[in-house]
Amino acid sequence: MTSHKWPRAALALTPTPLQYLPRLSSETGVDFWLKREDLSGDIGLGGNKVRKLEFLLGEALANGATHVLTTGGPQSNHARATAAAAARLGLACVLVLAGREPGSREGNLLLDQLFGAEVRFPGAVTELDQARCLAEAAAAIEAAGGQPYVVPIGGSTPLGTLGSCECYEEIAASAPGADWLCCATGTGGTHAGLVLGALRAAASAGRPAAAGAAAAAGAAAAAAAPAPRIQAFSVWQPATWLEPVTRELVTGAARLLALTLPEPPPLEIDDRYLAPRYGKASPAGLAAISLLARLEGVVLDHVYTGKAMAGVLDYIRQGIIRRGERVVFVHTGGAPAIFAAEAVRQI
Numbered sequence: 001m002t003s004h005k006w007p008r009a010a011l012a013l014t015p016t017p018l019q020y021l022p023r024l025s026s027e028t029g030v031d032f033w034l035k036r037e038d039l040s041g042d043i044g045l046g047g048n049k050v051r052k053l054e055f056l057l058g059e060a061l062a063n064g065a066t067h068v069l070t071t072g073g074p075q076s077n078h079a080r081a082t083a084a085a086a087a088r089l090g091l092a093c094v095l096v097l098a099g100r101e102p103g104s105r106e107g108n109l110l111l112d113q114l115f116g117a118e119v120r121f122p123g124a125v126t127e128l129d130q131a132r133c134l135a136e137a138a139a140a141i142e143a144a145g146g147q148p149y150v151v152p153i154g155g156s157t158p159l160g161t162l163g164s165c166e167c168y169e170e171i172a173a174s175a176p177g178a179d180w181l182c183c184a185t186g187t188g189g190t191h192a193g194l195v196l197g198a199l200r201a202a203a204s205a206g207r208p209a210a211a212g213a214a215a216a217a218g219a220a221a222a223a224a225a226p227a228p229r230i231q232a233f234s235v236w237q238p239a240t241w242l243e244p245v246t247r248e249l250v251t252g253a254a255r256l257l258a259l260t261l262p263e264p265p266p267l268e269i270d271d272r273y274l275a276p277r278y279g280k281a282s283p284a285g286l287a288a289i290s291l292l293a294r295l296e297g298v299v300l301d302h303v304y305t306g307k308a309m310a311g312v313l314d315y316i317r318q319g320i321i322r323r324g325e326r327v328v329f330v331h332t333g334g335a336p337a338i339f340a341a342e343a344v345r346q347i
């Protein structure tokens with residue numbers, strides 16, 4: 001496992017299952033597996049954020065926090081997972097969400113309320129606004145004698161990234177021959193952790209860094225199993241924006257592990273399946289949701305996993321992912337968002 005050096009809040013039920021999808025495999029001609037990060041725990045309906053929160057809220061508890069604060073969109077999975085984790089740990093939770101107060105509480109917002117979080121809509125529009133509102137809320141708590149702990153958007157910090165690094169380690173242990181590891185990326189932490197895990201495994205096996213077909217082919221000659229190609233599909237920001245952010249997370253988390261990176265970490269981010277925009281369903285994403293539901297009874301969402309799966313299916317159609325290759329899709333969760341009325345109208 002990544003490390004026992006950091007204080008951890010016990011939140012996740014790991015290792016998460018790695019599940020073979022027989023009907024999707026025969027439909028697509030590839031060997032299709034799901035890493036069920038959506039089943040990462042009994043708190044807050046799981047998802048990829050739980051692993052990050054184990055590290056982040058571990059730090060919060062060690063610092064004597066009384067309140068945990070975070071931000072995101074009104075249907076933020078991260079905010080919902082944070083609210084649930086705070087409830088489990090007995091911390092007060094304040095969610096400073098973007099935009100205007102919606103008329104009704106649905107999907108994740110309903111769950112936020114159920115978990116006892118205080119939900120605020122101060123009218124922030126940009127990410128910068130959100131960060132400022134979060135800092136103001138934290139300062140007010142401190143002035144009143146509380147001890148706030150702020151989780152940045154998406155929980156994507158070097159410390160949070162260590163959680164997803166462990167996800168890679170689990171995959172490598174249970175699916176050593178994977179050719180592809182695919183995931184949705186938003187704030188970059190999940191992808192960064194997977195890349196870090198691959199780099200760390202490569203370093204300890206003494207083979208070239210992972211990611212990219214060429215690297216994988218080179219690694220095949222080494223004694224250890226070749227590294228999978230790690231492909232992230234951006235659903236929030238353009239790849240040009242996300243790449244330096246993700247690189248920074250990999251580098252920062254590597255520093256925490258005292259891991260020397262042989263070169264700038266290789267990142268593969270494809271933003272072509274993001275349209276029409278973040279949070280809005282795409283026809284290909286909806287088709288992917290429907291395919292997984294009808295063939296495997298698995299629920300994807302329209303914001304993250306549906307669009308990433310649309311990318312994977314398109315890669316297969318185009319022959320980028322070849323017949324017979326083994327694909328592990330990291331199911332990062334997000335299903336609660338599909339029960340919001342706005343999503344129901346789109347799906």
Ligand SMILES: Cc1ncc(COP(=O)(O)O)c(C=O)c1O
Binds near residue numbers: 048078186332333
């Ligand atoms: C369901 C789901 N999948 C993927 C992601 C992307 O994770 P990250 O922000 O670590 O890139 C998120 C982020 O909120 C999410 O909620």
